Amino acid sequence: MSDPYAHGHHESVLRSHEWRTIANSAAHLEPLLRPGLSVLDVGAGPGTITVELAERVAPGEVVGVDASAEVVAKAAALAAARGVTNLSFRVGDAYRLDAPENAFDVVHVHQVLHHLSRPIDALREFRRVVRPDGVVSVREVDYEGTFWYPHSAGLDEWLDVYCRMHRGLGGEPASGRRLKAWARAAGFADITATASQWLFTTPEDRAWWGGMWADRALQSAFAEHALTQGVTDQDGLQRISDAWREWAADEDGWLVMPHAEVLARS
Numbered sequence: 001m002s003d004p005y006a007h008g009h010h011e012s013v014l015r016s017h018e019w020r021t022i023a024n025s026a027a028h029l030e031p032l033l034r035p036g037l038s039v040l041d042v043g044a045g046p047g048t049i050t051v052e053l054a055e056r057v058a059p060g061e062v063v064g065v066d067a068s069a070e071v072v073a074k075a076a077a078l079a080a081a082r083g084v085t086n087l088s089f090r091v092g093d094a095y096r097l098d099a100p101e102n103a104f105d106v107v108h109v110h111q112v113l114h115h116l117s118r119p120i121d122a123l124r125e126f127r128r129v130v131r132p133d134g135v136v137s138v139r140e141v142d143y144e145g146t147f148w149y150p151h152s153a154g155l156d157e158w159l160d161v162y163c164r165m166h167r168g169l170g171g172e173p174a175s176g177r178r179l180k181a182w183a184r185a186a187g188f189a190d191i192t193a194t195a196s197q198w199l200f201t202t203p204e205d206r207a208w209w210g211g212m213w214a215d216r217a218l219q220s221a222f223a224e225h226a227l228t229q230g231v232t233d234q235d236g237l238q239r240i241s242d243a244w245r246e247w248a249a250d251e252d253g254w255l256v257m258p259h260a261e262v263l264a265r266s
């Protein structure tokens, strides 16, 4: 991997990534999907969105690429279990895709650019491999714009620690608000910019999202990077974990993560 990956692939991280679908993470692209399109999914992770993309565009061919061999194997196993045959996964790098120019109708990217130190270079690479009449679809979170209720000093601490740790690795936690500018800088002429959010407030969603972050705060690469960088200490991680459990248990609990999208054409 060319840049360090802030989250890693601990089970608590994959718990979040495996929840993702076209409906909750790629609705902006959905109206453009039709049978026969070829699709490249860059930074496909465990592949839950990729598998759905393959189902929508069959018999079009879909390729999922990720820098982590471990997560590529997981995604391939998911495709096999779902019986999806127009889909393959391989290890690859967003900056140097193993594909010729004009190879795909759609390049799909979900929550990857915020981990890259050179997001504009990656967008230029996506532009190289998409057909002249194709579309590059990118959706990026804006961590710094996350807001919640009720007030929680522990969640304030989480956001501060997360953003400092992520920037320490060369990523940009407030990518969403920059995405349109990055697409313009990469040379796309026709850009449709939209926004959407993830909302967690039902008891089930709070238990799942809050429980996941309570675990991630103590066990995932987030914890390791934050400790290594000296952004917080073990007591700080424990406060963050406890704050997530408290928020999840509160019936008034409500949290929104804003996301930006672009549909970019040459």
Ligand SMILES: C[S@@+](CC[C@H](N)C(=O)[O-])C[C@H]1O[C@@H](n2cnc3c(N)ncnc32)[C@H](O)[C@@H]1O
Pocket: 001, 002, 003, 005, 007, 017, 018, 020, 025, 042, 043, 044, 045, 046, 047, 048, 049, 065, 066, 067, 068, 071, 092, 093, 094, 095, 109, 110, 111, 112, 115, 116
């Ligand atoms: C937040 S996950 C998103 C996964 C998937 N797109 C989803 O939304 O479920 C980011 C993924 O990007 C991958 N990644 C990070 N840097 C990459 C790079 N330079 N090239 C390809 N993949 C990369 C990570 O391994 C990780 O699986």
